[in-house]
Amino acid sequence: AQKITQTQPGMFVQEKEAVTLDCTYDTSDPSYGLFWYKQPSSGEMIFLIYQGSYDQQNATEGRYSLNFQKARKSANLVISASQLGDSAMYFCAMREGGTGNQFYFGTGTSLTVIP
Amino acid sequence: GAGVSQSPRYKVAKRGQDVALRCDPISGHVSLFWYQQALGQGPEFLTYFQNEAQLDKSGLPSDRFFAERPEGSVSTLKIQRTQQEDSAVYLCASSLYAAPNTEAFFGQGTRLTVV
Numbered sequence: 001a002q003k004i005t006q007t008q009p010g011m012f013v014q015e016k017e018a019v020t021l022d023c024t025y026d027t028s029d030p031s032y033g034l035f036w037y038k039q040p041s042s043g044e045m046i047f048l049i050y051q052g053s054y055d056q057q058n059a060t061e062g063r064y065s066l067n068f069q070k071a072r073k074s075a076n077l078v079i080s081a082s083q084l085g086d087s088a089m090y091f092c093a094m095r096e097g098g099t100g101n102q103f104y105f106g107t108g109t110s111l112t113v114i115p
Numbered sequence: 116g117a118g119v120s121q122s123p124r125y126k127v128a129k130r131g132q133d134v135a136l137r138c139d140p141i142s143g144h145v146s147l148f149w150y151q152q153a154l155g156q157g158p159e160f161l162t163y164f165q166n167e168a169q170l171d172k173s174g175l176p177s178d179r180f181f182a183e184r185p186e187g188s189v190s191t192l193k194i195q196r197t198q199q200e201d202s203a204v205y206l207c208a209s210s211l212y213a214a215p216n217t218e219a220f221f222g223q224g225t226r227l228t229v230v
Binding site: 004031032033035037042043044045046047050052053091095096097101102103104105106107108 | 148150156157158159160163170171174204206208213214215216217218219220221222223224226
């Protein structure tokens with residue numbers, strides 16, 4: 001089974017609007033971390049936001065927030081007030097507590113912000 | 116340096132040639148990861164180091180792939196007898212701790228093209 005599933009290969013959003021990128025995960029480890037990364041066309045992976053499995057509140061970082069629904073095993077990224085510079089690939093990732101030996105990545109969502 | 120540094124940024128190798136890819140992680144980071152990213156795909160795990168110990172090499176696709184981190188800082192990924200299917204971007208990442216609540220910081224990657 002896939003550890004991380006991103007079902008939206010491509011998304012479009014109007015500039016200044018909000019957009020939600022979906023992510024579901026699969027683990028039996030009670031301790032894990034969920035991460036979102038942005039990869040612009042230049043190729044570098046940029047860390048955006050983190051959510052811990054024991055965190056009671058949803059994580060927020062500026063215009064990024066993570067809608068964490070533990071029972072549904074989902075960790076959707078919400079980008080508010082989209083900007084043209086937000087156009088990029090977005091990857092959801094998970095690191096488990098048992099070993100922490102790797103980050104499992106999804107297949108990514110390509111976001112295009114339309115002026 | 117301030118971030119993870121990888122060299123070379125681009126490498127063209129003739130099929131059958133050996134290549135060595137270098138990663139300079141952020142100073143003091145315990146964990147170091149190597150990932151392979153094919154065009155349009157998410158990063159795929161290759162191997163993981165905790166300090167100088169290679170704790171997980173389950174993602175290395177064949178025995179042609181070898182990685183080391185002898186002093187617990189700089190790491191080298193070596194690919195022997197390169198084949199066309201080895202063409203990809205190789206990403207290195209480091210994180211401060213070996214824990215699920217610690218994000219990884221990525222280098223800009225080495226784009227390997229085997230001709």
